[in-house]
Amino acid sequence: MKKIAVFVDVQNIYYTTRQTYGRQFNYRKLWDKINTQGDVVSAMAYAIHRGDDKQLKFQNALKHIGFSVKLKPYIQRSDGSAKGDWDVGITIDVMAIAQEVDTVILLSGDGDFDLLLEKIKRDYHVNTEVYGVRPLTAKSLIDSANTFHPIDDDLLL
Numbered sequence: 142m143k144k145i146a147v148f149v150d151v152q153n154i155y156y157t158t159r160q161t162y163g164r165q166f167n168y169r170k171l172w173d174k175i176n177t178q179g180d181v182v183s184a185m186a187y188a189i190h191r192g193d194d195k196q197l198k199f200q201n202a203l204k205h206i207g208f209s210v211k212l213k214p215y216i217q218r219s220d221g222s223a224k225g226d227w228d229v230g231i232t233i234d235v236m237a238i239a240q241e242v243d244t245v246i247l248l249s250g251d252g253d254f255d256l257l258l259e260k261i262k263r264d265y266h267v268n269t270e271v272y273g274v275r276p277l278t279a280k281s282l283i284d285s286a287n288t289f290h291p292i293d294d295d296l297l298l
Contacts, residue, residue, distance in 0.1 A: 142179050142180045143178060143180065143243045143244060144179060144180055144182045144243050144244070145175060145178060145179045145181050145182065145242060145244045145245075145246060146181075146182060146183040146184070146185075146235070146238045146239075146241075146242045146244070146245050147175060147181060147183070147184040147185070147208075147246045147248070148185050148187070148231050148234065148235055148245070148246070148247050148248070148249075149168075149184075149186040149187065149249075150187055150227060150228075150247070150248060150249035150251060151186050151187055151189075152188065152189060152227075153248075153249045153250055153273075154166050154248050154249070154272075154274075154292075157250050157273065157274040157277040157278075157292075158274055158292060160277065161274045161276060161277060162293075162294075162297055164297040164298055165297065165298045166292065166296060166297060166298070167296050167297055167298045168186075168203060168206055168208070170295070170296055171248075171272070171296055172184075172206050172208075174296075175246060178244070179243065179244065181207065182238075182241070182242060183209075183238055183242070184207055184209065185209050185210075185211060185231075186208040186209070186210050186211070187211050187227035187230060187231055188210060188211070188212055188213075189212070189213055190212035190213065190214055190215060191215045200212070211227070211230065213226075213227060213230075228251065228253050228254070231247075231249075235247070235257055235261065236257075236260075236261070239261040239264075239265045239267050240265045240267075242267065243267065243268060244268040244269070244270060245258075245261060245267050245269050245270070246269075246270045246272065247269070247270070247271050247272070247286075248272045248273070249271070249273060249278075250273040250274060250277045250278035250279060250282065251282065252279025252280075252281045252282045254271075254282055255281040255282045255284070255285040256285075258271070258285040258286055259285050262285075262287070268287050269285070269287050270286055270287060270288045270289075270290060271283065271285075271286040271288070271289050272290045272291075272292055272296070273289070273290075273291070273292060274291070274292045275291040275292075275293075278291075
């Protein structure tokens with residue numbers, strides 16, 4: 142059976158689905174879809190921790206589905222901007238497991254991940270798939286994946 146690792150850039154998926162569709166992503170439907178393709182040996186969701194009740198419920202729902210949730214604190218800068226980027230953490234985790242799986246699935250539209258997907262395909266012969274909101278997903282990321290799955294109505298609440 143094919144071994145699959147899933148990595149979710151939660152903030153990216155939240156904001157791109159909200160901006161494009163005004164709706165939320167359906168993680169349960171994604172999980173059910175991916176489970177038909179093989180054995181999910183690792184599923185990581187990377188999020189920002191604000192500590193509010195709504196967010197805690199969401200994180201618990203992800204855990205109930207089968208995701209491990211990694212959190213970074215929400216940092217509000219003095220100029221009003223915020224920080225909470227998981228790109229390096231996701232990259233480290235993908236690199237750590239890439240040689241142990243057949244497929245890496247990334248949920249993000251962030252073009253910074255294109256080099257990562259190219260590297261694991263080349264060095265580990267891993268199949269790479271990306272789920273993203275098409276108009277807000279970097280072309281370089283789409284091009285670097287073996288398969289791009291546009292997020293649309295069938296994966297939204």
